[in-house]
Amino acid sequence: MDTIDFRPVTLQDRQKIEQYTLLYAPQDCEFSFGNLFCWQEIQNTHFAIFQDCLLLRFTIKGKNIYTFPIGKNITNDLFQAIQEQLPDATFQAEESVLKQFCDESAYSITPHRDFFDYIYLRENLANLTGKHYQQKRNHINKFKSCYQYEYKPLDNTLTQKCILLEQEWRQRHNTQEQSSYNAEEQAISKALTYFEELQLIGGVIIINNTIEAFSIGCPITNNTFDIQFEKANSAFDGIYSIINQEFTKRLPDKFIYINREEDLGKEGLRKSKLSYKPHSFIEKSTAHKL
16 A cells, blocks of 8 residues: 655755646646745644655644645545545645535635636736736836846845845834744845745846845746745835836746745735735635544
């Protein structure tokens, strides 16, 4: 009998994991290899290959959460085999998937709005055409009239300066959320340290010879790109709008969709993400054994 053998995600596992994620994963940011690697120590991320499917495990607030398996052929028999080895597991996926495979007499299925991923059409973020984006265009035009800036692709010669910008950003946001900011700083530092090895894509905004904004991401699937991290000096009004547009319009055309991840229930962040008119949401739910 096959057994589910979980092990930590390492750089060397990239090809093994992406043979499943790039072809079969939902547009969920949890499946981007960049996130799996950069948050590995923080979320104790492990993976297993079982009966030709990929299964991920995260530890959140001391509790193990398992992603729904992905692969070419996910059947009820396969999921039953997983349940037999993980009888008390809590699974995460979109509600429709969980309801298809989880017996609702045995599982409690709960949506988590704060962790829904925002999915956008890349062409919308890059072009900002139409009346819905008039305010965004005005904001960008005002920025361009006030500041002389340069956009550059991010490479290893600029990563250390991005780390400094992130540290300055964190100091300005020293609040009760410091523990989450510290975890994010650790993940960003890992992304920038292993930028080349992870084959990440990034860009920076330079004003007066100083990096004032950066954006970093990587593919989730062959047509969906994940914006993992984005930081900017908000003293420059409109700089987030600029880095968002400048970065997305330079992404390869194969990426039709952009995942800008969740809002974590933060009112300002939710308002901002909704203002860009998402195409859809990854409506994450958990199925907990009763």
